[in-house]
Amino acid sequence: MPSWQDFEPFIVSGLALGGVYALSGVGMVVLYQATGVVYLAFGAVGAMGALIAWSLINDAHTPGWVGWLVCVAFGAVVTLGYGMVFGPALAKRDPLVKAVATLGLTLVLFGLMDLLWTTSGGESRAITLPTDGGGFMIGQVQVDWTQVIGLAAGIVITVVTGAFLRYTKLGTAMRAMANDREITATLGVPVRRVEAAAWLGCGVLAGVAGVLLADLVALDATTLTFLVISSLAAALIARLRSITLTFAAAILIGLVHDLLTPINSLTNYRDMTPFVLAAVALLVLSRGRVLSRSREEM
Amino acid sequence: MADTAVAAARPGQRSPLPRPGTGTLVRAGVVAALLLFALFGLPQLLSLYYIDSMTQVAVWSMAALGLGVLVGRVGLVSLGQVAVLAIGAWVAARLLFATAQPYPLVLLEAGLITMLTGTLIGLPALRLRGLYLALITLMLAGAITVVLATANFPNGGHGFFGYNGSLVNIPPIRRPGVAGSDPAYFRYAVVVAALMFLLVLVHIRTRPGRAWAAIRQSEPAALAAGINTWFYKLWALALASFITGVAGGVLAGADHYLYSIDFPTYYSITLLAVVLMGGAYSLWGAIVAGLLWQLLPSLLQNWGVSADWLTILFGVGVLQVLTTAPAGLADQVPKDLARLGRLLRGLATRRTT
Numbered sequence: 001m002p003s004w005q006d007f008e009p010f011i012v013s014g015l016a017l018g019g020v021y022a023l024s025g026v027g028m029v030v031l032y033q034a035t036g037v038v039y040l041a042f043g044a045v046g047a048m049g050a051l052i053a054w055s056l057i058n059d060a061h062t063p064g065w066v067g068w069l070v071c072v073a074f075g076a077v078v079t080l081g082y083g084m085v086f087g088p089a090l091a092k093r094d095p096l097v098k099a100v101a102t103l104g105l106t107l108v109l110f111g112l113m114d115l116l117w118t119t120s121g122g123e124s125r126a127i128t129l130p131t132d133g134g135g136f137m138i139g140q141v142q143v144d145w146t147q148v149i150g151l152a153a154g155i156v157i158t159v160v161t162g163a164f165l166r167y168t169k170l171g172t173a174m175r176a177m178a179n180d181r182e183i184t185a186t187l188g189v190p191v192r193r194v195e196a197a198a199w200l201g202c203g204v205l206a207g208v209a210g211v212l213l214a215d216l217v218a219l220d221a222t223t224l225t226f227l228v229i230s231s232l233a234a235a236l237i238a239r240l241r242s243i244t245l246t247f248a249a250a251i252l253i254g255l256v257h258d259l260l261t262p263i264n265s266l267t268n269y270r271d272m273t274p275f276v277l278a279a280v281a282l283l284v285l286s287r288g289r290v291l292s293r294s295r296e297e298m
Numbered sequence: 299m300a301d302t303a304v305a306a307a308r309p310g311q312r313s314p315l316p317r318p319g320t321g322t323l324v325r326a327g328v329v330a331a332l333l334l335f336a337l338f339g340l341p342q343l344l345s346l347y348y349i350d351s352m353t354q355v356a357v358w359s360m361a362a363l364g365l366g367v368l369v370g371r372v373g374l375v376s377l378g379q380v381a382v383l384a385i386g387a388w389v390a391a392r393l394l395f396a397t398a399q400p401y402p403l404v405l406l407e408a409g410l411i412t413m414l415t416g417t418l419i420g421l422p423a424l425r426l427r428g429l430y431l432a433l434i435t436l437m438l439a440g441a442i443t444v445v446l447a448t449a450n451f452p453n454g455g456h457g458f459f460g461y462n463g464s465l466v467n468i469p470p471i472r473r474p475g476v477a478g479s480d481p482a483y484f485r486y487a488v489v490v491a492a493l494m495f496l497l498v499l500v501h502i503r504t505r506p507g508r509a510w511a512a513i514r515q516s517e518p519a520a521l522a523a524g525i526n527t528w529f530y531k532l533w534a535l536a537l538a539s540f541i542t543g544v545a546g547g548v549l550a551g552a553d554h555y556l557y558s559i560d561f562p563t564y565y566s567i568t569l570l571a572v573v574l575m576g577g578a579y580s581l582w583g584a585i586v587a588g589l590l591w592q593l594l595p596s597l598l599q600n601w602g603v604s605a606d607w608l609t610i611l612f613g614v615g616v617l618q619v620l621t622t623a624p625a626g627l628a629d630q631v632p633k634d635l636a637r638l639g640r641l642l643r644g645l646a647t648r649r650t651t
Binding site for chain 1: 425571609613
């Protein structure tokens with residue numbers, strides 16, 4: 001069994017990872033509440049944005065901040081575009097159909113990434129943020145600023161989103177739509193515009209998560225695309241409803257994942273953390289809910 | 299103008315209803331002819347390269363068939379079927395290395411063990427609503443992929459996992475005695491696939507098929523009609539896992555060597571994409587799905603086109619199927635062909651008159 005010292009650095013990295021998962025998870029929960037769409041392309045959009053940023057910085061030699069902004073803008077444009085085209089077309093369908101449709105977007109982006117940034121050459125890419133270098137010590141542990149940003153971004157997004165949903169007009173409209181889209185529309189809320197705002201916000205978060213995860217984890221299309229599953233796990237533990245719970249679950253997933261690293265017998269299995277936690281949570285939480293409510297058309 | 303031509307042609311188009319039984323007979327004849335052609339014609343016509351591709355088509359058609367039962371018949375979406383396929387392949391490979399059992403027996407055992415595993419995993423998930431079931435299968439597939447990456451596929455080593463990392467001369471996974479060569483193994487795979495399709499057909503035509511149809515329409519209504527929905531959903535899950543497990547067993551012999559990187563998580567998503575594109579409501583759709591996924595890449599590779607275009611095409615296909623053509627290619631192509639035929643005939647009659 002490793003000593004406490006072995007775990008200390010992983011608490012820091014786990015919190016940072018959890019923070020980014022929280023940011024992604026909150027984005028997905030808000031979008032689901034406002035539009036009924038589980039946005040499974042979240043990771044792919046962020047991954048492609050990060051790869052574009054990498055190309056801009058390394059091939060076109062633009063300053064770093066241009067690349068990061070383009071990444072965020074890419075996430076916003078693609079997500080908003082998808083929401084505008086396929087949101088209304090699938091508005092009346094089952095949530096399952098809406099979720100599967102976003103897998104279509106995932107495949108398109110995934111194919112494009114494989115085509116444009118081929119990985120067969122074994123070329124390794126990385127995005128480094130200026131915040132990687134500095135930092136400070138807590139006890140024996142080195143903490144860099146990117147890790148601080150990761151956790152802080154998660155906290156800030158959760159708090160700001162919570163306040164936004166509670167105190168602003170647009171946020172109230174989103175909460176109303178989560179309850180009932182039809183009635184909200186009857187009350188005179190511009191449903192399409194509110195949905196567009198949710199798509200845009202989710203897209204911006206996808207871009208931000210893309211840059212941060214490319215730095216904290218790895219800049220690799222497959223890895224980043226499927227990291228969405230970890231944030232999705234956090235959102236699922238919160239049953240796609242509470243952003244506070246999503247935040248807590250994301251931090252838990254990040255922490256457990258990284259804290260398993262120094263334990264030799266479990267280190268190979270640490271990537272299972274989000275799946276196992278989400279599966280257990282869903283199965284426990286769903287006890288007593290047997291019937292599907294509506295016709296599940298496909 | 300074309301529209302009026304079609305409209306004018308329509309009344310003359312109405313063919314007399316076939317007598318009961320005729321359609322079934324014709325269909326059975328077509329299927330038998332196609333099967334005979336696949337068994338005896340194709341291996342003569344194709345090069346070894348394409349025969350290997352067609353063996354993969356047979357394997358993945360079975361996987362698509364399993365997923366098609368879940369999606370098209372019961373309305374359950376699984377995003378983890380390739381993990382189930384990997385379990386089947388793993389079990390078959392382990393049994394083939396450990397025992398000298400005949401191949402069909404190994405396939406049956408692989409199917410049954412996969413069925414047990416798949417059902418045990420799915421059992422609690424069945425209580426969840428559609429969306430949650432789909433997402434939890436994605437989670438479980440991710441978990442299984444992690445376990446497989448650590449445990450590795452058997453390569454002739456000892457112990458439960460049968461993996462020896464220091465092995466230099468890795469023995470290939472054996473094939474059945476009657477099907478050692480690639481063309482013979484292709485025939486073998488086609489026969490196994492045909493049996494699986496028959497198994498599903500029998501299910502659809504009998505009590506479970508009717509129960510599934512009721513559940514897909516409305517679960518509360520099915521429950522009210524006295525159908526044990528939980529039991530029949532479980533049955534569908536068991537059947538799908540069994541078929542996918544057998545497919546994994548056939549895959550083990552086809553590939554000779556298995557690696558965990560052959561079963562990435564995103565394959566499960568691609569499988570769902572091709573099943574939706576092929577048509578989840580029709581058994582033909584499963585074959586179309588297999589062709590789309592395994593034959594098209596071989597063709598593209600031959601033409602020097604990157605297979606990544608296919609991934610993009612599948613993505614577009616999913617969006618297209620979900621927005622405009624829910625029954626997929628197996629339904630859409632005959633309809634479109636019929637429409638085209640009517641159009642051409644209409645034009646022809648206009649010209650002659």
